[in-house]
Amino acid sequence: MSNPYRGSNLPADAVRIEAATGTGSEGRLRAVSSFEPYELVDYLAALKLHLPGVAIDLWRMPTATLTEYLLSGAQCDLILGWAETAAKTPGIAERILCSNAAAVRSEIDGFCRPTAFSTAFVVDPSLLRQRGLAVPASWSALADPMLAGGIVFPDPRRSGAGYLALSTLIQCFGDRDGWQLMHDIDRNVIDYPGSAWEPAQRVGTGGIAVGVTVQIAAAQRRQAGTGVEIALPSEATGMESEVYGMLRGTVHQQACERVLAWLTSAAAIPYFESHAKIVRHQAKTQTYFELDAERAGRERDIVLRQFGMLINSRDDGARRFAGERQ
DSSP: OOTTTTTTSSSSOOOOOOHHHOOOOOOOEEEEEEEOOOHHHHHHHHHHHHTTTTTEEEOOOOOOHHHHHHHTOOOEEEEEEEEEHHHHTTGGGGGOOOOOGGGGGOOOOEEEEEEEEEEEEEEEEEHHTTTTTTOSSSTGGOOGGGGOOOOOOOOOTTTTHHHHHHHHHHHHHHHHHHHHHHHHTTTTTEEESSSSSSHHTTTTTTTTEEEEEEEEHHHHTTTTOOOEEOOOOOOOOEEEEEEEEEETTTHHHHHHHHHHHHHTTTTGGGHHHHHHOOOOGGGGGGGGGEEEHHHHHHHHHHHHHHHHHHHHHHHHHHHHHHHHOO
């Protein structure tokens, strides 16, 4: 998945989704997304089938990178999936073009929200048994000292999955207890990668017993059939809406609206369900802890600054330990 536009305004970590798309006879769109590549490949295939005349050049980038990209004024036509909390960032609303087309089913801010994503743990029961532990069924179970070095957690500063997990702790348990639990879990975390997929992928390797992720990535990992299981935190399985929309300045508004109309139609639901997404109008909301996206968006800078302090103190402690051993 090379990046032929590396010299342009695309971020260095943008990845082009290499998949068949439409002919372009009815428009060629440049789209961006923070969804995982394997998921986006399937959506492009579905859109080619249903809208064969619309071509889509689709670029995937981490949630935080996509936020920065849009705030920089970069030009594209369409957002094909992004975290709602990131979409609440000041300066984003001005970039979104509202549609009056009834088939699009957008909300007052111009975004469509047909789907949501939710937290999940990917676990390796065999490795957990070796540690004398049961499959964790709660956030607090991740703080067990027997899990030291056995957890991979997505970095909230870069990953929408990570920010959903951290915001769920804060909003469910309260500021004080939520941050204390994050500190306790952090003692067991060996790495904070910048995506939802990597924590899921690494479970079962290198002693990693638990990957904090989202159900989409967890379902993909389980399909590999490598003995991993999915566990959900009993106190709060965080849920956050996903947004889709078109950007001001597009010269392909009609083609964008056709894509959004399909994404909000019943025809798209089987594709969403195949990736373990939550279809919002069908969801049993009592099953999930629905994140207050307004609050999470408003508090993002403060929360991430505090998380950065946690990581810095962790790094300082590691350096001190290394110095003591020399």
